[in-house]
Amino acid sequence: MVATVTPFPEGFGAEISGLDLSKPLSGEDRAIVYDAFLDHHLISIPGQSLSPGEAVTAAGIFGDDLEPHLFKHFHHPKTPLIMVLSNRTEDDGQGGKKPKGMADAGSFWHTDLSYKPNPAKATMLYALEIPLDGGDTLFCNLTAAYEALTDAMKKRLDGLRAVHNYAYVPRDVFTSGKVTPPPDCSQPLIRTHPETGRKAIYISPFYMVRIEGLAEDDSEALKKEIYDHCLQDRFRMEYKWRTGDVLAWDNAALMHSATTKTLDPSKHRTLWRATISGEPAF
Ligand SMILES: O=C(O)CCC(=O)C(=O)O
Numbered sequence: 412m413v414a415t416v417t418p419f420p421e422g423f424g425a426e427i428s429g430l431d432l433s434k435p436l437s438g439e440d441r442a443i444v445y446d447a448f449l450d451h452h453l454i455s456i457p458g459q460s461l462s463p464g465e466a467v468t469a470a471g472i473f474g475d476d477l478e479p480h481l482f483k484h485f486h487h488p489k490t491p492l493i494m495v496l497s498n499r500t501e502d503d504g505q506g507g508k509k510p511k512g513m514a515d516a517g518s519f520w521h522t523d524l525s526y527k528p529n530p531a532k533a534t535m536l537y538a539l540e541i542p543l544d545g546g547d548t549l550f551c552n553l554t555a556a557y558e559a560l561t562d563a564m565k566k567r568l569d570g571l572r573a574v575h576n577y578a579y580v581p582r583d584v585f586t587s588g589k590v591t592p593p594p595d596c597s598q599p600l601i602r603t604h605p606e607t608g609r610k611a612i613y614i615s616p617f618y619m620v621r622i623e624g625l626a627e628d629d630s631e632a633l634k635k636e637i638y639d640h641c642l643q644d645r646f647r648m649e650y651k652w653r654t655g656d657v658l659a660w661d662n663a664a665l666m667h668s669a670t671t672k673t674l675d676p677s678k679h680r681t682l683w684r685a686t687i688s689g690e691p692a693f
């Protein structure tokens with residue numbers, strides 16, 4: 412069976428049908444998936460039923476190295492290469508309850524691991540249970556946003572860098588000492604895709620502290636100008652999950668936001684997440 416790629420109507424992203432990721436893919440199907448990932452930035456492969464090992468193998472389509480998430484307490488018991496995202500609880504073995512996974516992995520605009528010198532190349536999520544409504548994931552096409560800039564703005568942003576920090580916005584996990592955030596990390600504001608050569612605006616609003624070399628006010632004003640430009644409806648789409656979906660996105664081309672912060676806790680959502688390691692951005 413050969414995979415079929417159907418682009419989403421929103422202008423980026425595509426669904427790929429005719430694949431069973433629990434079995435080894437033919438070289439042809441692998442190439443179709445990887446090329447679609449590069450061309451469309453976001454790919455959805457519906458109807459999957461995967462073991463943890465099969466999910467790890469599927470994530471390997473997008474890159475050779477996977478990395479465990481910093482939040483060790485949410486690693487899958489079978490493999491640290493999968494992090495569990497879930498708003499369910501389970502027995503803690505002491506008569507109480509503990510979270511089964513991370514209930515909200517990022518209801519804010521970001522690109523994954525932009526706070527590390529080697530940000531994530533790609534992220535893969537596999538949906539085990541999805542509520543009838545709510546819990547969508549939002550995506551923003553930063554490649555299209557770059558291409559829509561005026562030449563003057565491209566020139567102004569080219570060569571600028573920004574400081575990113577995981578704990579820029581304070582959160583309980585940091586103040587409680589559960590997780591030690593890595594030090595400040597400098598990233599280019601415009602990045603070139605290492606494989607396609609296409610340029611994208613590289614921002615991660617939740618982690619992006621300031622633009623280097625600018626006074627605080629100027630940095631804040633430029634951040635706002637860039638965010639307002641990128642977050643126009645024409646660059647955005649909302650992904651509605653179905654149980655069995657595998658979704659993978661290119662962190663050098665898009666940013667994303669979960670919406671789980673506002674998900675009704677009686678509606679259950681559980682996904683497995685794998686992070687595909689990347690090279691430093693340039
Ligand atoms: O749960 C989601 O919708 C996305 C979470 C997220 O930001 C991630 O897994 O990187």
Ligand SMILES: [Fe+2]
Binds near residue numbers: 516521522
């Ligand atoms: Fe994320």
